[in-house]
Amino acid sequence: MTDAKETKTWFSQQVEENMDSLYSVAFRLTKNRSDAEDIVAESVIKAWTSIDKLENRNRFRPWVFRILHNHFISGYRKQSIRPTESSYDETSGNENKEEISSLLIKEPDEFLHWWANPERTLTNTLLGEDIMTAIETLPESFRTTIILVNVEGLSYDDAAIAMNVPPGTVRSRMKRGRTLLQKALWAHAKDAGLIKSDNKREQTA
Amino acid sequence: MNDETDKNEIEQIDCMEAIDNMYAYLDDELTDEDTLLKFKQHLKHCDSCYTRSEIEGVISERIKSSGKGKAPEALQNRLHDILGKL
Numbered sequence: 001m002t003d004a005k006e007t008k009t010w011f012s013q014q015v016e017e018n019m020d021s022l023y024s025v026a027f028r029l030t031k032n033r034s035d036a037e038d039i040v041a042e043s044v045i046k047a048w049t050s051i052d053k054l055e056n057r058n059r060f061r062p063w064v065f066r067i068l069h070n071h072f073i074s075g076y077r078k079q080s081i082r083p084t085e086s087s088y089d090e091t092s093g094n095e096n097k098e099e100i101s102s103l104l105i106k107e108p109d110e111f112l113h114w115w116a117n118p119e120r121t122l123t124n125t126l127l128g129e130d131i132m133t134a135i136e137t138l139p140e141s142f143r144t145t146i147i148l149v150n151v152e153g154l155s156y157d158d159a160a161i162a163m164n165v166p167p168g169t170v171r172s173r174m175k176r177g178r179t180l181l182q183k184a185l186w187a188h189a190k191d192a193g194l195i196k197s198d199n200k201r202e203q204t205a
Numbered sequence: 206m207n208d209e210t211d212k213n214e215i216e217q218i219d220c221m222e223a224i225d226n227m228y229a230y231l232d233d234e235l236t237d238e239d240t241l242l243k244f245k246q247h248l249k250h251c252d253s254c255y256t257r258s259e260i261e262g263v264i265s266e267r268i269k270s271s272g273k274g275k276a277p278e279a280l281q282n283r284l285h286d287i288l289g290k291l
Contacts (some may be wrong), residue, residue: 002254005287008291011288011291012288012291015284015288016288019276019280019281019284020273020274020275020276021273023274023276023277023280024272024273024274027274028272033277037277037279037280040276041280041283041284041286041287045287048291067290106246126267127271128267128268128270128271128272131264131267131268131271132268132271132272135268135272146268147272148233149233150265150268150269150272151268151269151273153269155234156229157231159248171228171229171234174228174232175225175227175228176228178228178264181264183266194254
């Protein structure tokens with residue numbers, strides 16, 4: 001097999017294996033099926049035309065996610081305005097300590113009792129789709145980080161490659177993103193009537 | 206090493222520091238052995254952080270199992286078409 005043919009075969013195999021992952025990440029970024037399909041198709045074409053720049057084939061996944069993420073940032077994200085994004089930007093150097101301390105610290109009794117109560121287990125009250133809905137409310141940088149690490153199983157180093165940031169930023173984004181997710185879940189639980197709106201824990205039967 | 210020895214011989218970390226390391230721990234990214242040991246010791250002696258860690262672990266599992274999607278057939282066909290023309 002010639003090198004060129006071997007490369008095509010290998011590339012096609014990688015795309016086949018990562019098709020679902022690419023779509024999943026694109027969908028979480030764009031929140032739109034049609035846009036997600038376009039961004040995946042265009043990213044695959046871009047990846048093929050840039051294949052010579054991939055130095056280590058073992059890093060295909062973070063590399064192709066990076067192409068997809070860059071494509072989203074340079075094109076699709078510009079189409080929408082997300083004013084809340086800047087307030088969460090870790091590059092601002094103005095980390096909110098209260099936010100980092102998390103709801104678990106701020107409201108330990110209510111939160112821990114509700115989540116840890118064996119009579120109202122997490123599995124019974126909060127479905128995976130509830131959590132994914134809450135993730136969709138997060139600012140894009142945190143949403144992307146959580147999806148790449150927790151859904152796609154990328155290491156912090158690989159997620160850093162995918163998002164073109166230092167590994168330390170991935171760690172920071174995970175911490176802040178998951179902290180924000182707690183708050184979003186807490187709000188969702190209130191809205192869904194899983195806990196009383198006055199913050200008092202429901203009595204268990 | 207018993208619990209008392211653990212408390213005495215290993216430098217303690219507080220809850221804030223434990224939470225600071227919690228997600229890296231859950232993501233198998235807490236690789237510094239000294240930090241990992243201190244974190245585990247903290248969980249051993251702090252019911253609150255232990256519970257938090259358990260809860261966050263459940264959320265991580267739930268995200269992992271729920272976040273996966275399947276590429277729509279139209280996209281699969283579109284990609285196959287692209288790959289066929291390489």
